[in-house]
Amino acid sequence: MDKTKSTEPQIHTIMDTYSSKIELAYNGSREDLDPYVPSDHRPRESNTSTFGALAHLLKASLGSGVLAMPLAFKNAGLLIGCFGTIFIGFICGHVIHVLVRTSQQLCVEAKKPSLGYADTCDLVFQHGPKRMRKFAPHIRELADWALAVTHIGACCVYVVIIAESFRQVSIEYGGPEWSLTIYCAMTLLVLLPLTQITKLKYLVPFSAAANFVWLGSICICIYYCLRNTPDISERNLATDITGIPTFISTCLFAMEGIGVVMPIENEMVKPQHFLGCPGVLNIAMSAIAILYGFVGFAGYLQFGEDVRGSLTLNLPKDEILAQTAKLLVACVMLLSFALLFYVPVDVVWRRIQHRVPPKGHRWSIAGLRFVGTILIVGIACAIPKLELFMELVGAVCLSTLGIFLPAVVETVWRWGKDVGPYHWVFWKNILICIFAVVAMVSGVAYAVIAIFKKL
Numbered sequence: 001m002d003k004t005k006s007t008e009p010q011i012h013t014i015m016d017t018y019s020s021k022i023e024l025a026y027n028g029s030r031e032d033l034d035p036y037v038p039s040d041h042r043p044r045e046s047n048t049s050t051f052g053a054l055a056h057l058l059k060a061s062l063g064s065g066v067l068a069m070p071l072a073f074k075n076a077g078l079l080i081g082c083f084g085t086i087f088i089g090f091i092c093g094h095v096i097h098v099l100v101r102t103s104q105q106l107c108v109e110a111k112k113p114s115l116g117y118a119d120t121c122d123l124v125f126q127h128g129p130k131r132m133r134k135f136a137p138h139i140r141e142l143a144d145w146a147l148a149v150t151h152i153g154a155c156c157v158y159v160v161i162i163a164e165s166f167r168q169v170s171i172e173y174g175g176p177e178w179s180l181t182i183y184c185a186m187t188l189l190v191l192l193p194l195t196q197i198t199k200l201k202y203l204v205p206f207s208a209a210a211n212f213v214w215l216g217s218i219c220i221c222i223y224y225c226l227r228n229t230p231d232i233s234e235r236n237l238a239t240d241i242t243g244i245p246t247f248i249s250t251c252l253f254a255m256e257g258i259g260v261v262m263p264i265e266n267e268m269v270k271p272q273h274f275l276g277c278p279g280v281l282n283i284a285m286s287a288i289a290i291l292y293g294f295v296g297f298a299g300y301l302q303f304g305e306d307v308r309g310s311l312t313l314n315l316p317k318d319e320i321l322a323q324t325a326k327l328l329v330a331c332v333m334l335l336s337f338a339l340l341f342y343v344p345v346d347v348v349w350r351r352i353q354h355r356v357p358p359k360g361h362r363w364s365i366a367g368l369r370f371v372g373t374i375l376i377v378g379i380a381c382a383i384p385k386l387e388l389f390m391e392l393v394g395a396v397c398l399s400t401l402g403i404f405l406p407a408v409v410e411t412v413w414r415w416g417k418d419v420g421p422y423h424w425v426f427w428k429n430i431l432i433c434i435f436a437v438v439a440m441v442s443g444v445a446y447a448v449i450a451i452f453k454k455l
Contacts, residue, residue, distance in 0.1 A: 065254030070299025076247035089289030114266035153393030159380035165330035225298035245442035253394030395443025404436035
């Protein structure tokens with residue numbers, strides 16, 4: 001009897017142990033069956049609402065490019081410009097959709113909370129067909145450097161617009177009639193200290209102020225575009241085919257905001273609302289295409305063949321409101337320069353950081369930012385032709401970054417799963433890649449020819 005009583009606790013202990021193991025195994029299997037939801041594992045700072053994401057995407061896309069659309073229409077004509085803007089808007093929206101959808105699916109498979117552009121390209125090739133995996137490091141490098149060069153080109157554009165705006169206002173009110181190169185060099189007085197701001201949070205006040213100023217500037221430009229417009233018959237409805245490559249390059253420079261898409265999606269509380277119908281992306285790209293087409297049409301209709309790379313540079317020189325708009329745009333670009341400059345600095349610093357002793361990091365970053373600012377302003381001084389920068393950046397970087405890579409990434413990601421050599425998605429992406437290559441080659445060719453003509 002005593003022996004039976006002594007064995008009862010042992011039996012209960014063994015049963016409890018087995019019950020715990022069974023429960024643990026059951027819970028573990030349930031966790032394995034439950035799908036991984038990336039947004040549930042994002043940091044608390046990732047709290048952007050759906051409306052906030054839409055506002056961020058619109059704000060990021062409505063940059064200096066909108067003021068370049070009249071130049072794009074000049075190269076294509078009113079009619080071709082309208083249809084071309086819709087077509088390129090559709091292509092840009094589609095490739096962004098493809099990239100974000102691929103990134104979201106990859107997050108689930110790789111169990112990652114979020115992925116950036118270069119990370120998505122890298123992991124797609126790592127998880128892709130065996131023959132493609134060796135290209136993963138190279139595709140990451142291509143994505144990173146394309147993004148960096150894109151922002152460097154945009155910074156050069158900003159320097160030229162800032163310098164030309166201040167030059168026009170200065171000459172109008174009796175200032176020195178120095179060359180544009182000297183005014184480009186003078187931007188260093190503001191840009192050198194501004195680009196030493198290393199924390200993005202310190203740039204928030206500048207960015208917030210720039211948004212309100214930018215909105216006012218666009219409204220002033222639209223007012224002058226709609227004032228006393230000439231008859232449509234005075235403008236070209238279509239131009240020679242040689243103008244199409246420059247139209248595409250300029251339009252890509254103006255419209256493509258793929259560099260900011262992944263950061264915005266990664267900060268959303270409900271990233272599933274980014275895609276779909278209507279979805280953040282569809283609403284934003286529709287609004288952007290309509291606004292860009294309207295500004296391009298109205299700007300070219302008003303100023304014709306004299307239209308410049310930035311619409312503000314065509315505004316009257318003898319009216320205070322027009323001069324105010326020029327100064328506002330120049331100030332916006334001064335404040336926005338540091339934010340754009342952050343991207344190429346980050347790309348370069350990640351590649352040289354391990355070579356610098358930790359004690360020298362602070363001074364090394366300061367030196368990198370100093371040299372980078374001097375280099376960008378130096379390029380702007382060497383070729384102070386705004387339109388050429390836009391065409392080159394749009395042709396080389398945005399054709400690669402914004403169109404070619406997303407199509408390749410989707411093909412590699414879906415190859416062997418639901419896409420093969422006879423699937424329509426494969427041939428659709430082939431056509432997109434051909435369009436990107438043709439746009440890049442022809443755009444670069446015409447831009448280089450134009451540069452040699454200007455030298």
